Amino acid sequence: MADMSIEFSGITLKNPVIVASAEPSNSVENIKQCIDYGAGAVITKTIGDIPGMQMLTKNSKYAILNDQGKIIKGKVPRSFVFYSRSGYISEEAEDWISILKETQAYAEEHGSAIIANIASGTMEGWIELAKMCEDCGVPMLEVNYQCPHPAGMSEGAEGAWIAQDPNVTAEVTRRIVEAVNIPVMVKLTPETNRMTEIAKAAMDAGAASVAVNSRFVGFAVDIDKAEPYIGGPAGVGGPWVKYITQRWVNDIYGKLGCDISGSNGIFDWRDAIEFIMSGARVMQVGSVLMLKGIEWLPKVIDGMEKFLDDKGYPSVESIHGIASKKALMTPAEMFAMEPLYCEIDTEKCQFPKCSICIRMCFYDSLFSGDQDVITTPDTCIGCELCNNVCPFDAITMKPKSELDVLAATG
Numbered sequence: 001m002a003d004m005s006i007e008f009s010g011i012t013l014k015n016p017v018i019v020a021s022a023e024p025s026n027s028v029e030n031i032k033q034c035i036d037y038g039a040g041a042v043i044t045k046t047i048g049d050i051p052g053m054q055m056l057t058k059n060s061k062y063a064i065l066n067d068q069g070k071i072i073k074g075k076v077p078r079s080f081v082f083y084s085r086s087g088y089i090s091e092e093a094e095d096w097i098s099i100l101k102e103t104q105a106y107a108e109e110h111g112s113a114i115i116a117n118i119a120s121g122t123m124e125g126w127i128e129l130a131k132m133c134e135d136c137g138v139p140m141l142e143v144n145y146q147c148p149h150p151a152g153m154s155e156g157a158e159g160a161w162i163a164q165d166p167n168v169t170a171e172v173t174r175r176i177v178e179a180v181n182i183p184v185m186v187k188l189t190p191e192t193n194r195m196t197e198i199a200k201a202a203m204d205a206g207a208a209s210v211a212v213n214s215r216f217v218g219f220a221v222d223i224d225k226a227e228p229y230i231g232g233p234a235g236v237g238g239p240w241v242k243y244i245t246q247r248w249v250n251d252i253y254g255k256l257g258c259d260i261s262g263s264n265g266i267f268d269w270r271d272a273i274e275f276i277m278s279g280a281r282v283m284q285v286g287s288v289l290m291l292k293g294i295e296w297l298p299k300v301i302d303g304m305e306k307f308l309d310d311k312g313y314p315s316v317e318s319i320h321g322i323a324s325k326k327a328l329m330t331p332a333e334m335f336a337m338e339p340l341y342c343e344i345d346t347e348k349c350q351f352p353k354c355s356i357c358i359r360m361c362f363y364d365s366l367f368s369g370d371q372d373v374i375t376t377p378d379t380c381i382g383c384e385l386c387n388n389v390c391p392f393d394a395i396t397m398k399p400k401s402e403l404d405v406l407a408a409t410g
């Protein structure tokens with residue numbers, strides 16, 4: 001059986017599946033349930049000191065939408081959109097001292113770990129919260145620099161702002177890292193086009209890892225009522241966003257090579273594997289546990305293990321970053337890819353009943369003939385769109401170099 005354990009931020013986790021900071025980790029009972037269902041670690045819902053953000057959670061609102069923008073009733077499909085607004089834990093930070101101690105002891109008994117997620121509106125607050133959590137015995141902190149809500153709130157909390165500025169990220173991280181002796185993971189926001197630079201600022205300031213990343217802020221409209229769902233802008237995510245997150249995981253892994261926790265868009269074990277192959281060492285699952293229940297967790301863990309076994313990979317470690325290492329990063333590398341052209345198997349092709357490939361060829365390379373689709377390899381740029389849309393598996397992409405060989409051999 002594949003080894004599911006992984007080193008992350010200097011600690012060993014029994015598996016790379018971490019419960020993200022959200023409602024499934026907002027109480028002793030929920031955290032223990034996550035541990036019972038096999039979580040490699042559990043990140044607490046944000047322990048904060050900003051009253052408005054605590055109030056916000058008491059007024060949480062959720063709209064789970066389908067791919068047509070309608071509220072989903074019943075079974076939630078992979079294509080869900082999670083549109084929601086919630087804040088930090090609604091209790092006072094000090095109320096979490098006993099919760100952290102109790103859940104960390106429980107986690108240790110079960111080979112898991114608690115990661116305390118914190119956020120403050122002041123530098124002193126960040127340090128106080130960090131020390132408080134360290135004193136409770138948790139082995140790691142996650143600092144929530146990404147929360148989309150505080151910026152517009154009356155307390156003037158900086159949460160949405162920190163991870164949009166590399167200098168502020170560096171400064172706050174350095175002060176927290178100096179204050180504690182446990183590893184600090186910095187949770188980044190996707191609301192920036194400078195994420196790699198900001199990740200570097202965090203790592204240079206002493207962070208042990210980065211969490212890439214939290215959710216975007218969106219605006220979803222109920223067209224029947226002609227009004228926004230849940231009253232206005234809110235956090236938005238779902239499996240559709242995975243590819244954007246993985247773009248940053250790949251970029252940060254390729255450029256910095258630091259420890260990354262992938263978060264934002266995981267539905268099942270397939271997504272988890274993609275995140276690891278993109279360069280994340282561990283990944284976090286949040287929304288899907290709220291929609292499928294915490295009992296969904298073992299499906300992700302066991303599915304990953306089965307995939308590794310089926311493919312003959314010895315460990316999670318052995319697939320870490322393997323897709324990212326094959327990524328062509330520069331235009332020169334991309335332009336140097338072997339040129340291809342399409343060849344059509346006339347036995348399988350259903351022309352003239354089907355001519356989708358001709359309609360989808362935007363390079364004047366496919367035409368209707370009397371009996372068959374006519375291909376013109378000279379103008380074919382090898383984009384593979386025809387191959388993608390062919391419902392009959394009638395198209396094969398061939399290297400253009402084969403044409404030269406064919407021409408030479410007559």
Ligand SMILES: Cc1cc2nc3c(=O)[nH]c(=O)nc-3n(C[C@H](O)[C@H](O)[C@H](O)COP(=O)(O)O)c2cc1C
Nearest residue numbers: 020021022045046144214263264265266285286287
């Ligand atoms: C309802 C809800 C509450 C959340 N609460 C927090 C929070 O308290 N602190 C935090 O850092 N992230 C919070 N998040 C963000 C998640 O930790 C996670 O980064 C995000 O949902 C993306 O992962 P997912 O696609 O698995 O949901 C919350 C997300 C949701 C959906």
